[in-house]
Amino acid sequence: MASWLKSPASETQVTHGQRLWLYVFAVITMILLVLPTLIVIPMSFSDSQYLEFPPDTWSTRWYDNFFGSEEWMQAARTSLQTAVLTMLVATPVGIAAAYGLHTSNVPFVRMAFVMMLTPMMVPLVLVAIGAFYAYVQLNILYTVTGLVLAHTVLALPLVVIVSGSALKGYDMSQEQAARSLGAPRWIAFFTVTLPQIRFAVVTSALLAFLTSFDEVVVAMFISGGDNPTLTRNMFNALRDQIDPTIAAISTLMIFVTTVMMILAQIFGQQNKP
């Protein structure tokens, strides 16, 4: 142990011992980064009305509360539905946009690209109240359609950035080869390019899903009535009183996120022939 402390840790011959403070600091920070997220899980199994850790008695009453409540179930349905639909809409629309901008050399490509990024640059709360007003006019307030459209707009920059960067690193001469062999552009794209940016496609889809599933602010304004989202209801519950059911819902949300990420890993693997 002592010899390890004296051994050099870097090109500049700083020793591990001199860096011990950094190691301790880093480990503590990483624990603090992960801890809060993980803490909700055991808490959700606590029997007590007051959020306590470690739980005195274990029970699943908060889960029963959640699954038994029609209101919460409706919200969960809405959230999942919206997230899946957002993923299904935003991914192809975003990839098409990224491909179009990557391959066309119209002079206003840069401008169009910046426009794609505007949802990231405009403060979320502004998007939310703007959409609220627009939806009242268009009569799609409190609908899943409205939610999907708004969430798609929020997810698009991520999809465009991720797939755009994958396209940038991709050798377009492969698509050219396919075209020289007789494939029109769209066939060349689907049979040659798409399989090779697979990882980016799946990541984009995952990002789109999560953007929608976790979204709070816009949902606060445009979801409600028959179609409140899970996050909207959670937020309202948080403001009113600290209901431990939220711990259960949080755990379930973590679970959903983890499942989606595992699926992304599986589908995102570049397949070998």
Place this chain on the structure above:
Amino acid sequence: MAPARARHHTPGDHTLTTQATEALPISISNITKTYGPVNALDDVSLEVKSGEFLTLLGPSGSGKTTLLMVLAGFTRPDCGSLKFGDDEVIRKPPHLRDVGMTFQSYALFPHMTVAGNVGYPLRLRKVPKSEIAERVEGALETVQLGGYGDRRIDQLSGGQKQRVAVARAIVFEPRILLMDEPLSALDKKLRDQMQIELRHLHEQLGMTTVYVTHDQREALTMSDRIAVVNHGRIMQLSTPRDLYERPANRFVADFIGESTFLAVNRAGTDVRYGETPLRYSGDVPDTPDLQLMIRPERVLLSDTGPVEGANNFPATASDVVYQGDSFLLHARLQDGQQIVMRGAVRGDRATSLPEPGDQVTLTMAPEDTVLIDGREV
């Protein structure tokens, strides 16, 4: 797509052959392509004969690759006409041109096997499955990769990848083949070998081939004719021999082979180097900047002083470089100009090369003395 064509087999042999009469001539007329202020192709016209192996040779940025891309349909020129045989194809998209093409990076699809890659154009043309397998194997055998169908692309060496790329480009029996610097990524030995193989392939299949390279030795080895390209224009279009022996201008003379150039002048009907009239062969180009092209291997080192009937250049040796099989002699002429001479190391030479400072006599036979237009093009 491609019309069905009779395929010729010798019984038991699955390799491809195409009758030379099926190959198409290419007619390129007035192709211009500008990128802003830059003239990538400047009113280029060129006729490629049916079944010919024509090389576009030039330095980077000369426009040779641009011209190939115009032939393939990936670069749209500002104007011009392009005919494959009798068909005007200039406005046809790449996937309808039915030309085989290989890319500098091979562009093999990594997510498919070798057979998957080679079979791709056949699948696009809706060839029945059983026939695909047979034709794929035939193409692979033609490039000496028979049986490699199940390999993955990342398992192949550079040379093998190159062959798969060729197999993929010829499996659907196109009548025109385009090749974009296919050998530039290979090491020297492999490159030399592949040059011969590609040449044999061309003779076997007979398709019209347009080949792009910056390597002049490669061009000289493989081509029926060479078009030397620079600044978007064709500097000279000739057979390798004519190109080497009778370059049309300084650029071509410089690009092909190694040469030094001597300024010479006209006096009446004579051409003189300094005060000495030259004995030369070929024409005198009509130019204010007349130069004598000196190929190092055409200059001889005389052991006995000036040679009767030849052009003699008394000089002082400035540098002698022994290179094993040959030696280089840099010599300074009386008026200060430099010549480079290359000679074989044999017999006496092996032990007695000239020393820097020696007075030497360099001679050139009249048949080897060529005059060129020295102006910048």
Place this chain on the structure above:
Amino acid sequence: MATTALRPNEAGLRTDGRLERLRLFGLSSPAMLLILIILVIPVGWLFYVSFIGANGEFSLENYERMIKRKSYMRIFITTFQVSVLTTGLCILIGYPLAYFMSQLPNRLANICLITVLLPFWTSLLVRTYAWLVLLQKQGLVNQWAMNLGLWDEPLKIVHNMTGTLIGMVHIMLPFLILPVYGAMKAIDRDYLKAASNLGANPRTAFWTVFFPLTTPGLFAGALMVFILCLGFFVTPAVLGGGKVIMVSMKIVSNIELFVNWGAASAMGVVLLIMTLVILWIASRFLRLDQITSGGH
């Protein structure tokens, strides 16, 4: 005419080129249309509304209110405070952590990266909620700190600025760490060897060679954090306990409680302009794609 004969197919080729470019650009039209309808037009309308006064006519009163009323100024100041403090804390905590990760062998570094990214993928609301629970009077932090003897009375570390900052820093750290880490990984180790060889001690080598090379990534990360903090809503709303009021929260309450579109949109416009100005200043130093890819 001789000239047209020498430029065959010119018109046709030009049309082909135009059509192809249009078709490709058209692939991005669904995306642009969506963004136009859901984002650009409504925000444009909000811009317009911000100039409409209570009487329904053109007026600057919404903007004047922000300057005149002390409460509004305080909100802007608070927002800036929180943003600056959060960004600063993220740099102080995130930079060393990123440095630590960059010095690890690949395997360990990847594990650490997952640790950093894990909260990133978890819902914002869940994380905020977790801190709410942890920081309460009877929460874990107070319990453990008192057990360890750090303090005697449970501290009020939530429903105030402290709680807000803790939550914000936790949320924002990955946004800083990723670009900084990326920049650090990209530094050729040979630079440090050269510095050592030329006579620099480890500290000098770090500050004169390593650190300057990481500044683009640091700048990109800090910028992203700052902009996110400016417009942030959820975490301050939950952890601030009503005492930390940020611009976004005021906008929401203006709509939800007072239905005062004029005031809300004016504040929103100001927030937007601040964001754009900061981005513009940053673009003087960084290219746009550097910001989105983390400084490299």
